[in-house]
Amino acid sequence: MARPPGPLLLLLLFLLLLLLLTAAVAPGRPCGPAGLSRDTVLGRPGVNVTLTCRDEGLANVTVSWQMEERGAGGGPSRRLAEGNALLLRRLRYEDSGRYGCYVGGRLLRSLRLLVEAPCFAEPPETPRVSCYRRSPDKDVLCEWPLRVKPSPGTRAMLWVKRRFTAENATEQRCRYFSKARKFVCRVKVPPDADTESLVVSTCVNNGAGGSAGEDRIITLSSVPVKPDPPINVTVQALEKAPQRLRVNWSYPSSWDPRFYWLRFQVRYRPEPAQTFTEVDQVMTPWLDIRDALRGTQHVVQVRAQEEFGHGAWSEWSPEVVGTPWTDPWDLTSEMGPFSSQFPMDDDGTYGVTLPPELFWEDAADGAGGAVVKASARSVASPYAFLVAGGSLLLGIALFVAIMVRYRQTWRTGGQRGAKPEGEGQHVLVPLGPPSPPLSDTPLLSPPSPPDPGGLHVTNLDYFFSGQ
Known part of the structure; x- marks a missing residue:
């Protein structure tokens, strides 16, 4: 019967397993001061x-020098002078990089030159790495921001290896972007590693020391998608629409809209206000802003995210500005009535409180008084003349139509009420003899005898008769 292993043997097995796991996870690259290795020259x-x-x-051979990398972010290679020794005069920080000497196209030696300040260099910041993909079909990028600009000669490295394997890690150089103030490294994924876990390690060093970031374990399927910001963002005014702005943009070049779509978010604000209004769930590469302030310049930005909300939002696009369409006639007519509608106090101020957006442009100019003065003579809008003229023509046409209608009615009524000649006619006779004249010589000539067929308005029986 076999005896069980003793406690000492179990402890040795546990330590051996722990050592193997540690060696498999850690890339095993030191992160010390730069400029101390054998192939590094400090200037x-x-x-x-x-x-x-x-x-x-070297006799009877031609040695050529070539600069392979420039500065902390690398760069295109360029040919230098020939000879076994390369003299670089009056070094600058931009001269930092890797130099190689070649014979007949074969690399003989590679040297790294670091140009650093003689003193007062501080160790770099500890990297805090985050990894993402700019598109589902793009490589993985790992980056970390910096609080202060790195000292000249600072370099950042990244190592990638499969987890739980004894293979060597692949070394990759990171690039520094001064505007964004961050290091960015492109992860070269090993072949057939789509579903495997990868260990990512980072190191930043300079002449004063080095700082290593925490190892990150990632898988390609778990890396979030973070698109690049939209490009070609423009803001246009729409004619005869004083409260609308049309915003257009394009997909970033790193995203192929034939296979994957993006959704967008737009934010805008009138100047000089600091609060943005945001519009979400925009699926088209354009948007109409319908509540813009009249005659006010607006700041607009756009960002993007994967169409189903997977991953993170991109950075905001650079700010662009635009002003809604303004009718010059309306500008003159709207500014005039303020001086007559609002009474002025003794101190020269209005008796009411106006909206603050009316003073935004003046505040942005930094002037103490009004920039635009109201015109003493207001100019009427041409649309008012058109409306007044149209109303007058409509009224005249309606009056003419009514008169024609009633004229036809009168003619019809006159024809129906007429009687045959001689039927029902009465002879009007005076009620009594005429009054005697007041004097012997009358002022008026005596009335002529009445015409039997005539109409005399003095005969009241004609009006009161029942006929």
């Missing part, structure tokens, strides 16, 4: 430095 700004290809001179 000071303003001094001369000589890079040597071989300690012993």
Whole structure:
């Protein structure tokens, strides 16, 4: 019967397993001060430095130098002078990089030059790395922001390896972006590693020391998608729409809209206000702002996210400005009535409180008084003349139609009420003899005898008769 292993043997097995796991997870690259390795040359700004290809001179061969990387962010290679020794005069911070000497296209030696200040250099900040993808079909990017600008000669490295394997880690150089003030590293994913876990390690160092970030364990399926900001953002005014703005933009070049879509968020504010109004769930690459302030410049920004809300929002696009359409006739007519509608106090101020947006442009100019003065003679809008003229023509046409209608009615009524000649006619006779004249010589001539067929308005029986 076999005896069970003793406690000492179990402890040894546990320590061996722990050692193997630690070796499998850690990339195993030191993060110390830069400029101390054998292939690194440390230079000071303003001094001369000589890079040597071989300690012993090479006979009957032509040695050419080439700069492979420039500065902390790398750059395109360029050819330099020929010879076993390369003299660099009056070093600058931009001269930092990797230099290689070649013979017939074959690399003989590679040297890294670091141009740093002689003193007062501080160790770099500890990286706090976050990884993402700009598109579902793009490589993984890992980045970390910096609070202060790194000292010249600072370099950042990233190592990637499979988890729980003994293979060596792949080393990659990180690039520093001065405007965004952050380091960005592109992760080269090993072949057939879509579903495997990867260990990502970072290190930043300079002449004063080095700082290593915490190892991150990622899988390609779990890396969030963070698109680039939208590009070509423009703001246009719409004619005869004083409260509308049309915002247009385009998909970022790193995102292919044929396979994946984005949703957008737009925010805008009138100047000089600081509070933004946000519009969500925008699926089209354009938006109409319908509540813009008349005659006020607006600041607009756009950002994007994966169409189903997976991943993170992109950064906001750069600010663009636009002003709604303004009718010059309306501008003159709207400014005039303020001087007559609002009474002025003794101190020259209005007796009412006006909206603050009316003074935003004046506040932005920094002037103490009004910039635009009301015109003493208001100019009427041409639309008012059109409305008044149309109303007058409509009234005249209606009056003419009524008169024509009633004229036809009168003619019809006259024809129906007429009687045959001689039927029902009465002869009007005076009620009594005429009054005697007041004097012998009458002032008026005596009335002529009545016409039997005539109409005399003095005969009242004609009006009161029942016929």
